[in-house]
Amino acid sequence: MKSHSVSKPFFRRFAPVLLSAAMLTGAYGPIAQAQTSTATANPAVVLPDFSDIIAKADPAVVNIRTTASVPVRSGPGGGADPYELFRWFFGPDFQAPGMPQQPQPSPRQAPEERTVPRGVGSGFFISADGYILTNNHVVSDAADIYVTLTDGREFKAKVIGTDERTDVALIKIDTKDMTPLTVGDPKQLKKGQWVLAIGSPFGLDSTATAGIVSAISRDTGEYLPFIQTDVAVNPGNSGGPLINLKGEVVGINSQIVSRSGGFMGISLAIPIDEAMRVADQLRADGKVTRGRIGVQIGEVGKDVADAIGLPKAEGALVSNVEPDGPADDAGLKAGDVILTFKGETIKRWSDLPRIVGETKPGSRADMEVWRRGKTVTLSVKVAQLTSQSSESESKAKAEPEHADNALGLGVVDVAADVQRKLGIKGGVQVRTVTGAAQAAGLQPGDIVLAVNNTDVTDASQFGTLVSKLPKGKAAGLLVRRGDQAQWVAVEPSK
Known part of the structure; x- marks a missing residue:
C-alpha cells in the first residue's frame, strides 16, 4: 500500500496558516472548555x-x-396398481384387452389422514403449574x-x-415449578415508554x-382496545x-398492521388485564359468559x-333498541346517548360492549342516559349474550305530503300500524329531500323522530x-333508517 508525505516547501508555505489556526484555538480554548463542561453537566440520555x-422473563x-x-387423496399413478393411471382418466370400470379383471370394489372406507405442520406461535406461563396464555x-x-421450553424440553x-x-x-402442559411472568398494569403505560417483546x-x-x-x-373496531407499539x-x-x-407482562402480542404480511412499524397487543379476566373464566368454566342489554x-x-346540547362528544349513541329486550324493558329509546354504565364513563362508543360484556348476566346495572337535553338514570337487568336480533324494515303508507320547509324536507305522518311495528310513537316519514337535508345525507323513507330535544x-x-329553528345554527334530527336511528346535524337554509 502506498503512503503519502508532505514536502518541506509545502509545510513552509502553509506554516503561517497553521500557526494562526493554533493561536485561534488557544484564544477560544475557554469557550471550547465551557462547551465541554456543559455537555458533561447534561449527558445524553442513556438507552x-x-x-x-x-x-x-425468557x-x-x-x-x-x-x-x-x-x-390423503391418491392421485394418478398412486398405489400399487399399475393400471390405476388408466382408471384415473377413464373411470373405475375401464377394462382394456389383456388387462387383468378388476376386482369388485370393496366397501367404502373412511379417507386416510396424515398430520402436517400447521403453524407456529408463542405463549407464556401465568402460573407455576403449567397454565399458558396465548x-x-x-x-x-x-x-x-406442542410447547417447547427455552431449555429444549417439549410437551x-x-x-x-x-x-x-x-x-x-388458555392451554396447559403437565408440569410444575415453572416460572410465570408477573402481571403488570397496562393502564399505567404512557406513550413513549420502552417495552419489549419475546417470542x-x-x-x-x-x-x-x-x-x-x-x-x-387504540380502537380498531375489535372487541377490545389495543396497545399500539413499534416493537x-x-x-x-x-x-x-x-x-x-x-419485567412485567402488560399485553399479549396479537396483530400487526401491514401491507406486506411482515412488520411495518405498527404492532398491536391485547391489554393483559382484559386477557386475565378472560383467562380466569376459561380456567373456571372452559368458556366465557358475557352480558348483553339488546x-x-x-x-x-x-x-x-352540539346539536342536542351534549357537553362533550362522548358516550354511545343508541341507534336501535331490541323489542322486549333488557334495554327496552328499562325504558331506553333510540336516539338516547348512554353516558355511563355501572358507574363507568363511556368515553368512546366501543367502551360500552366491553363494560356490558364484563357484567354478570342476571345482575342489575344503572346507566346514565342523555335524553332531550337532560340526563336520565335507568336500571337495566343484564341478560346473557347469545345472538343478535334485528327488526325488519317497514314503510309508511302514502299520505298527502306536508309542504317543504327550511330543512329541505317534505314529510308525512307515520301510519299507526307502522309505529306499532317499529315500536315508536309519532315521528314523520321523509318523502322528498332537497337542499340542506340532502347535503346532510337524508333520504326518502327516513323517519324523523325528534328535532333537537323535542319529540x-x-x-x-x-x-x-x-319554522322556529334559528338560522345559522345546525339542528339535531333524530333519524331512523330501517332498524337504525342516528342523530344528524342539518343547518336550516337562510
Missing part, C-alpha cells in the same frame, strides 16, 4: 439495557407449534399442540378454553425485540408477551353533540318546530 429483564416464554390432520388464532383448529398441551372475540386462549418470529424461538408504546387504547413483531410472535421495564350503538360526533308527533308539529 435502557434489557439484558436483565430478558434473562428473568424462561417463562414458550414456543408453540401446531399440527393439522389433512385427508392467542386463539394460534391454537384454533389444531389437531395437536404436548391441551386446550383449557378459547375466546374468539378477544383472541385469547418466536418465523419459528426463531426466544427472540427479543424492543420499541416504544405508540398509542394507548418488531412478525408471524410467530402471536401470543407472546409485551413486557415493560419492570342495543345497537354508534359514535357521537361533535356536530351531533316529533306529526307532520304539522314538525313544520312548526322547523
Whole structure:
C-alpha cells in the first residue's frame, strides 16, 4: 500500500496558516472548555439495557407449534396398481384387452389422514403449574399442540378454553415449578415508554425485540382496545408477551398492521388485564359468559353533540333498541346517548360492549342516559349474550305530503300500524329531500323522530318546530333508517 508525505516547501508555505489556526484555538480554548463542561453537566440520555429483564422473563416464554390432520387423496399413478393411471382418466370400470379383471370394489372406507405442520406461535406461563396464555388464532383448529421450553424440553398441551372475540386462549402442559411472568398494569403505560417483546418470529424461538408504546387504547373496531407499539413483531410472535421495564407482562402480542404480511412499524397487543379476566373464566368454566342489554350503538360526533346540547362528544349513541329486550324493558329509546354504565364513563362508543360484556348476566346495572337535553338514570337487568336480533324494515303508507320547509324536507305522518311495528310513537316519514337535508345525507323513507330535544308527533308539529329553528345554527334530527336511528346535524337554509 502506498503512503503519502508532505514536502518541506509545502509545510513552509502553509506554516503561517497553521500557526494562526493554533493561536485561534488557544484564544477560544475557554469557550471550547465551557462547551465541554456543559455537555458533561447534561449527558445524553442513556438507552435502557434489557439484558436483565430478558434473562428473568425468557424462561417463562414458550414456543408453540401446531399440527393439522389433512385427508390423503391418491392421485394418478398412486398405489400399487399399475393400471390405476388408466382408471384415473377413464373411470373405475375401464377394462382394456389383456388387462387383468378388476376386482369388485370393496366397501367404502373412511379417507386416510396424515398430520402436517400447521403453524407456529408463542405463549407464556401465568402460573407455576403449567397454565399458558396465548392467542386463539394460534391454537384454533389444531389437531395437536406442542410447547417447547427455552431449555429444549417439549410437551404436548391441551386446550383449557378459547375466546374468539378477544383472541385469547388458555392451554396447559403437565408440569410444575415453572416460572410465570408477573402481571403488570397496562393502564399505567404512557406513550413513549420502552417495552419489549419475546417470542418466536418465523419459528426463531426466544427472540427479543424492543420499541416504544405508540398509542394507548387504540380502537380498531375489535372487541377490545389495543396497545399500539413499534416493537418488531412478525408471524410467530402471536401470543407472546409485551413486557415493560419492570419485567412485567402488560399485553399479549396479537396483530400487526401491514401491507406486506411482515412488520411495518405498527404492532398491536391485547391489554393483559382484559386477557386475565378472560383467562380466569376459561380456567373456571372452559368458556366465557358475557352480558348483553339488546342495543345497537354508534359514535357521537361533535356536530351531533352540539346539536342536542351534549357537553362533550362522548358516550354511545343508541341507534336501535331490541323489542322486549333488557334495554327496552328499562325504558331506553333510540336516539338516547348512554353516558355511563355501572358507574363507568363511556368515553368512546366501543367502551360500552366491553363494560356490558364484563357484567354478570342476571345482575342489575344503572346507566346514565342523555335524553332531550337532560340526563336520565335507568336500571337495566343484564341478560346473557347469545345472538343478535334485528327488526325488519317497514314503510309508511302514502299520505298527502306536508309542504317543504327550511330543512329541505317534505314529510308525512307515520301510519299507526307502522309505529306499532317499529315500536315508536309519532315521528314523520321523509318523502322528498332537497337542499340542506340532502347535503346532510337524508333520504326518502327516513323517519324523523325528534328535532333537537323535542319529540316529533306529526307532520304539522314538525313544520312548526322547523319554522322556529334559528338560522345559522345546525339542528339535531333524530333519524331512523330501517332498524337504525342516528342523530344528524342539518343547518336550516337562510
